[in-house]
Amino acid sequence: MSRHKILIVEDEPVIAENISLYLDNNDFEVSGIAYDAAEAFDQLKTNTPDAVILDINLESDHSGIDIAQHINQRYQLPFIFLTSYADKNTLERAKQVKPDGYIVKPFNERTLLASLEIAISNYAERKNHGLPGLSMDKLNRYLHTPFSDREFEIVCLVYQGMTNSQIAEMVFISQNTVKTHLKNIHLKMDANTRLEVINNLRNLMLK
Amino acid sequence: MSRHKILIVEDEPVIAENISLYLDNNDFEVSGIAYDAAEAFDQLKTNTPDAVILDINLESDHSGIDIAQHINQRYQLPFIFLTSYADKNTLERAKQVKPDGYIVKPFNERTLLASLEIAISNYAERKNHGLPGLSMDKLNRYLHTPFSDREFEIVCLVYQGMTNSQIAEMVFISQNTVKTHLKNIHLKMDANTRLEVINNLRNLMLK
DNA sequence: CCTGCATTCACCCCAACGGGTGATTTTTAT
DNA sequence: ATAAAAATCACCCGTTGGGGTGAATGCAGG
Structure with missing residues (x-):
């Protein structure tokens, strides 16, 4: 540095x-x-x-x-x-x-x-507003319950605007699994929709 | 104040x-x-x-x-x-x-x-209303077909994460009308989903 | 006048999303 | 070895979103 x-x-x-x-x-x-x-x-x-x-x-x-x-x-x-x-x-x-x-x-x-x-x-x-600016560490400091690796991976894709099926395809898991992860993400971030997730992320990163 | x-x-x-x-x-x-x-x-x-x-x-x-x-x-x-x-x-x-x-x-x-x-x-x-520093003029410079006042109003609400029904309620029009506007917005912005709209807006704002 | 344009709304259809419940397997830590 | 956490997937169900089509209103400019 x-x-x-x-x-x-x-x-x-x-x-x-x-x-x-x-x-x-x-x-x-x-x-x-x-x-x-x-x-x-x-x-x-x-x-x-x-x-x-x-x-x-x-x-x-x-x-x-x-x-x-x-x-x-x-x-x-x-x-x-x-x-x-x-x-x-x-x-x-x-x-x-x-x-x-x-x-x-x-x-x-x-x-x-x-x-x-x-x-x-x-x-x-x-x-650095894009994803590169957001590390998992940084994000987890703002959460009651920390994200797992998988959840962080998925929340990044959500942030980029991917649909569940697109995410499923990219990460090689089923759409059902994506939905499960997203459900847990919603809980941890206190959000009801992916748009709220994205807004929360943006707010956190801007801070 | x-x-x-x-x-x-x-x-x-x-x-x-x-x-x-x-x-x-x-x-x-x-x-x-x-x-x-x-x-x-x-x-x-x-x-x-x-x-x-x-x-x-x-x-x-x-x-x-x-x-x-x-x-x-x-x-x-x-x-x-x-x-x-x-x-x-x-x-x-x-x-x-x-x-x-x-x-x-x-x-x-x-x-x-x-x-x-x-x-x-x-x-x-x-x-502040989601679109810091983004005026309709500025936005329209990036579009083939310019936005109408109503469309700009709605796209701002979309950017903030509002659902169609929430927007309908706020602007005092029916959900069907919101959908129509959003359809035209999609066309003008070359987007297929509201998430793409949001991403496009974010990219435009970062010049 | 009448031709764009903006704005409003309706209806149909299907895909996507979100909530709930439950379950199995793999990995990690103790 | 075993308990805890993470990751995987399935099924149901109701809501929302997006595409397509069509159409009525009102308003401004040529």
Whole structure:
């Protein structure tokens, strides 16, 4: 697991350096520091950060929120906001660009660290919506009664939209057996139809 | 826009009260305070919070992470973690249950406020009518034959897992009409079942 | 006017799904 | 060795879904 590369966008050099040092000492790599929006756009183009820390209140023409929009449009990276003060309007605008975290100065450094970690892992999770993102371990953490190997295999096929007979054919068992497994899956997931199963899975994976 | 109801799960009465007061003064409604896991489970059942603030390190048998799992399984509510200390293992476990925010004590109260707001709005966004970011315009760009208003309305409900009779009830038309619309939707989307429709939609939304 | 188009609904048929019950075999763990 | 869990399959029955056909209404634009 290589260190995650972070871009810091912060016009206050002291704070920026501070964060940079702290990240460097805690398994992150600082891919760059941008002191204004222009530099931020530049760094986004040349570097390939895994996440961005964005000060909302930059002293330049662009606010951090504009940069966030740019990130959403162009790079689809996770970012967290950093601010010393946010009025209702700013907070409203900040919410609209869907940040992956929000931290108010003065902040505990562990807050930043935890927020970053969670932002990155949640973001990675959101990117893998297909089946590949869902491991049996991950799924079982959300269930009262864990799935068996077979059940997991079948629930994946259900998720892909397979019918019982298609599943039966693929897994080399009878349709009756598929139905039995599905029945147990319904019980374990507290669902009544395969559509509920699929919705539950999607909700769990999005979390 | 009514005040969002928050459940606080925190074994330290002083902190819990503190948060409660602060939220109350800032457009939130505290639906309850739980001082241990049992109370938390109880409150989750009886109250209907919009979000939960969870202390990770409870002094009881259950940790906040267990409660988080319970929330994921049963209630699918947004929650944010609150902690005074988190080692690597705890943080790892915390990440796995996909919190919607993470705050380290001592925290700036505005941090809490912003995190809560963002957690709730992001969560609503994710749940939001099934088709996050998919407008009829956007969808129609991918179709040979565009959808009518009614068809779009119905396809959204299908995507959410509604049955034909449920849709009929919601839209105030007969099940036969729903079937007719769905038939046309199948044609336009080149699908044979509602599950294929759902899969197609999901694929389209991911560009 | 009248021609599309959207919307509404009916009826038939069969395949698929979900619930219930019960049973056998294989695998795993103690 | 034996008990527990997992996996296999069968049969019944009622509900739902999907395909086909047909048709009435209302509304907008040429």
